[in-house]
Amino acid sequence: MLFNSIAFLIFLPIVFILYWQVCNKNYKYQNMLLLVASFYFYGCWDWRFLFLLMFSIGLDYFSGIKIENSKTKKEATFWLTLSIVINLGFLGFFKYYNFFIENFAELLHAFGFGVNMWVLKIILPVGISFYTFHGLSYVIDVYKKRIPAERNYVDYAVFVSYFPLLVAGPIERATHLLPQIQKKRTFDYEKAKDGMAQILWGFFKKMVIADNCAPIVNEIFTNYHTESASNLVLGAVLFAFQIYGDFSGYSDIALGTSRLFGIELLKNFSYPYFSRDIAEFWRRWHISLSSWFRDYLYIPLGGSKGGMWMKIRNTFIIFLVSGFWHGANWTFIIWGGLNALFFLPLLIAEKNRHNLEVVAMNRIIPSLKETFSIIITFTLTCFAWIFFRAESVSHAIGYIKGIFNDSLFAFPTQFRGVLFALIAFMLITEWMNRTHDYGLKIQDKKPVLQRVIYILVAYLILNFANFGSNEFIYFQF
Numbered sequence: 001m002l003f004n005s006i007a008f009l010i011f012l013p014i015v016f017i018l019y020w021q022v023c024n025k026n027y028k029y030q031n032m033l034l035l036v037a038s039f040y041f042y043g044c045w046d047w048r049f050l051f052l053l054m055f056s057i058g059l060d061y062f063s064g065i066k067i068e069n070s071k072t073k074k075e076a077t078f079w080l081t082l083s084i085v086i087n088l089g090f091l092g093f094f095k096y097y098n099f100f101i102e103n104f105a106e107l108l109h110a111f112g113f114g115v116n117m118w119v120l121k122i123i124l125p126v127g128i129s130f131y132t133f134h135g136l137s138y139v140i141d142v143y144k145k146r147i148p149a150e151r152n153y154v155d156y157a158v159f160v161s162y163f164p165l166l167v168a169g170p171i172e173r174a175t176h177l178l179p180q181i182q183k184k185r186t187f188d189y190e191k192a193k194d195g196m197a198q199i200l201w202g203f204f205k206k207m208v209i210a211d212n213c214a215p216i217v218n219e220i221f222t223n224y225h226t227e228s229a230s231n232l233v234l235g236a237v238l239f240a241f242q243i244y245g246d247f248s249g250y251s252d253i254a255l256g257t258s259r260l261f262g263i264e265l266l267k268n269f270s271y272p273y274f275s276r277d278i279a280e281f282w283r284r285w286h287i288s289l290s291s292w293f294r295d296y297l298y299i300p301l302g303g304s305k306g307g308m309w310m311k312i313r314n315t316f317i318i319f320l321v322s323g324f325w326h327g328a329n330w331t332f333i334i335w336g337g338l339n340a341l342f343f344l345p346l347l348i349a350e351k352n353r354h355n356l357e358v359v360a361m362n363r364i365i366p367s368l369k370e371t372f373s374i375i376i377t378f379t380l381t382c383f384a385w386i387f388f389r390a391e392s393v394s395h396a397i398g399y400i401k402g403i404f405n406d407s408l409f410a411f412p413t414q415f416r417g418v419l420f421a422l423i424a425f426m427l428i429t430e431w432m433n434r435t436h437d438y439g440l441k442i443q444d445k446k447p448v449l450q451r452v453i454y455i456l457v458a459y460l461i462l463n464f465a466n467f468g469s470n471e472f473i474y475f476q477f
Contacts, residue, residue, distance in 0.1 A: 001044040002471060003253045004207055011041070016260055020187050027184045031158050034261070038163040042127070045167075049125040052090065053161060059086055060135035061156045064142045068149035080143045084136060091132050094124055099328030126475050127167035129325060133292060134160045138174040140296060147175055155181050162263075164254040168247070168474040170268040170288035177265070185262035194441070195259030197454065201440035202252030203465075204457050208422055209245030210473075211466035213238040216414050221389055224399045229408035232399060234415060236382045239389050241423055244273065246473045247286070252438055271434045273381075273427075274359050276373035278342040279352040281381060289325070293318045308348065315347055316340045326388070327476065331396055335387040342380050358435050422464060429453075 001007050015037045023029035043050045063083035070076035138159070141147045150156040159178050165171075220227050220235030227235070251268035258265045266288050275281035282290050301314045316337070323336020346352040359374070360366040366374065383400075390396035430439035440457065442450040 001041050003250065003257075004203065004470065007044070011037075012257065012260075019261055024187070027182075028154070030185065030261075031154050031181060034158050034162060035154055038158065038161040038166060041163040042161065042166055045126050046123070052125055052128070053131060056087065056090070056131060056135055057157045057160050059083060060139050060160070061150065061153055063139050064149035064156075065151065067139065067142050076143055080139055083139045087132050087136055091128060094122055094128060096328045097122060124476065130169050130171055131160050131166060133171045133289075134174075137171075137292065137296060141174055147178070150174070150178060152182075162258070164257040165265055168250050168254075168472055169286075170251060170254070170266045171292050172266060172288070177263070180263050188262065191262065192260050195256040197440050197442075197450075198252050198256030198259065198438050200256075200454065200457055200461075201438055202249045202254075202256060204249070204440075204461055205245040205252065205426065206249030206472070207465035207467070207470075208460055209426055210242045210249060211246075211468070211470045212416075212419050212422070212464065213242035213245065214466075214470065216416065216419075217242055217389070220414060221395075221399065224395070224402055227402065227414075228410055228412065229403045229405050230410050230412040231414045232403045233408065234412040236386050236389075238419075240273070240378070240382045240385050243385065243388075243473055244269075245426070250472045250474065255438070267437060271430055271439075273378055274374060274431065274434060275377050276355045276359060276370060277346055277351070277377055278339060278380060279346050280355040281377055282339070282343070283356075289322065293322055297321065311347055312344065315343060319343070330393050331387045331390050334393065334396070335384050338384040338387065342384070361435075364432075418464070422460065425460070 001011060015033065019030055019033055023033050039050060039053075042053060060083055063079050066079040067076045070079060138147075138150075138156075142149050150159075155178065158181050159172070159174055162172075162177070217235055217239045220231055221239075224232060224235075248269040255265050255267070268286060268288050270284040270287065272281050272284035275284055298314055298318045301317060302310050303314065304311050319336040319340035320333055321336070323332040323334070323339075326332045326335075343352065346354075359370055386399055387393075387396045390399060426439070433439050433441055440453065442453060
């Protein structure tokens with residue numbers, strides 16, 4: 001079931017009414033409703049993969065209890081290892097089996113061995129990367145004694161399968177979400193109104209920005225060998241806005257939907273295209289994934305405690321793993337490697353922890369230095385996005401080569417004035433609200449302004465949204 005579908009617009013009010021009118025006397029009834037709704041929501045894609053989701057839930061629920069009940073460190077480590085191996089085994093099979101088989105066959109062929117490898121037509125279960133990481137963080141936290149093992153199966157199952165975040169995040173932590181699931185929740189009108197505003201902004205970014213960028217981006221990337229250099233630059237820039245509108249739009253809808261049920265999810269985006277360097281960009285883009293790799297990979301590897309070579313090694317590991325997490329293609333690994341290279345000068349100069357505050361704080365206009373830094377960071381990000389979007393490494397290299405010729409200075413024929421006006425509206429709105437949780441969060445002391453902007457955004461959605469069946473990009477991850 002897609003957020004941007006008629007089915008979801010019917011599903012959400014039904015669950016909302018049942019949640020607050022029928023099950024409101026006991027939070028346990030609300031949790032049971034959320035679990036049933038979440039399984040139904042997930043089953044709408046392919047009911048067969050519900051069994052995989054249920055197995056993952058059962059595995060980590062059982063593993064958490066066994067880890068906590070272990071009488072020795074060795075026994076606890078065994079159960080943790082078993083859970084991690086099985087979880088990553090399923091993720092590896094569904095997501096990476098063909099990648100490794102095909103690359104192994106190519107390696108053998110390079111040494112003169114002709115082999116026929118068994119490639120499978122594997123359907124990637126939607127959301128498997130996200131709910132697998134939910135479970136992994138839980139068993140690791142139980143092992144580290146950060147949280148006790150959860151004994152209530154329903155509560156734990158809701159934590160893993162909660163429908164607003166199930167298929168594309170944010171990647172939640174049991175330490176943050178479980179306590180909210182395990183306490184009474186009362187309806188808060190202001191919180192619900194705030195949630196609806198965030199949902200509205202999410203729909204705008206997805207259906208107006210991302211879905212209108214998509215056809216132009218697809219055409220330019222598909223026909224890159226015949227497009228002018230200026231069109232190729234335009235395609236890279238529009239893809240940057242497509243993926244931002246698509247993924248941050250999903251996150252806004254997820255966070256806003258969850259707020260309707262009295263549950264706060266982790267913030268996943270914080271205006272990343274206003275970043276002044278790559279380090280700041282990664283503190284603001286897909287925050288839940290970046291922090292997950294920091295806490296469960298970077299710090300266990302030694303983090304920043306060792307010498308500079310250890311810091312560089314650990315930085316490249318998390319960026320390369322992050323790239324590979326996104327997909328079984330060398331393009332994603334190169335994308336991760338490029339971001340590591342962009343990050344490297346900041347790390348060596350020990351400037352990767354600069355720019356922690358909001359850009360141009362208490363000012364409407366950024367300084368020339370800030371503006372220049374934002375443009376440079378955005379340019380580097382767009383360059384890396386070419387590999388993320390390309391179907392192969394040769395595709396990306398051919399695309400980049402096509403940019404460097406005389407037609408770079410020609411006016412791009414794929415330019416659409418209305419689309420750029422809508423992108424400008426999004427950027428201006430988010431710039432003016434960059435100190436808030438999301439772009440459409442207007443101060444309560446300005447109720448008239450609130451209504452005017454909400455009506456304007458709704459009008460733009462009704463008039464410019466692409467109402468086709470457009471899946472979210474991150475469903476493939």
